[in-house]
Amino acid sequence: xxxxxxxxxxxxxxxxxxxxxxxxxxxxxxxxxxxxxxxxxxxxxxxxxxxxxxxxxxxxxxxxxxxxxxxxxxxxxxxxxxxxxxxxxxxxxxxxxxxxxxxxxxxxxxxxxxxxxxxx
Numbered sequence: 404x405x406x407x408x409x410x411x412x413x414x415x416x417x418x419x420x421x422x423x424x425x426x427x428x429x430x431x432x433x434x435x436x437x438x439x440x441x442x443x444x445x446x447x448x449x450x451x452x453x454x455x456x457x458x459x460x461x462x463x464x465x466x467x468x469x470x471x472x473x474x475x476x477x478x479x480x481x482x483x484x485x486x487x488x489x490x491x492x493x494x495x496x497x498x499x500x501x502x503x504x505x506x507x508x509x510x511x512x513x514x515x516x517x518x519x520x521x522x523x
């Protein structure tokens with residue numbers, strides 16, 4: 404079955420970010436289509452499956468474990484399961500990034516202050 408899912412149906416509250424959870428739509432993958440201002444991004448977290456990012460616009464500083472990378476429009480990154488990771492809009496303009504989760508259901512563990520300290 405092919406269906407168009409409106410952006411408004413996927414919108415996270417009043418934010419510009421969209422959340423697609425595959426299980427709700429007969430898909431084996433899930434994703435966030437994130438739109439962030441400079442300095443914004445999710446805190447340190449991890450998933451029990453791979454996550455693939457593609458920067459659509461702007462610049463992101465990506466942290467995976469103890470490593471940090473800069474990704475710009477057109478760049479992609481893959482984070483392996485169970486690795487602590489985060490990204491921040493480190494550019495001057497809007498960051499648009501798609502975060503593809505290799506799971507029909509999103510599972511996320513956010514870092515506690517204790518874990519955050521150990522991960523650095």
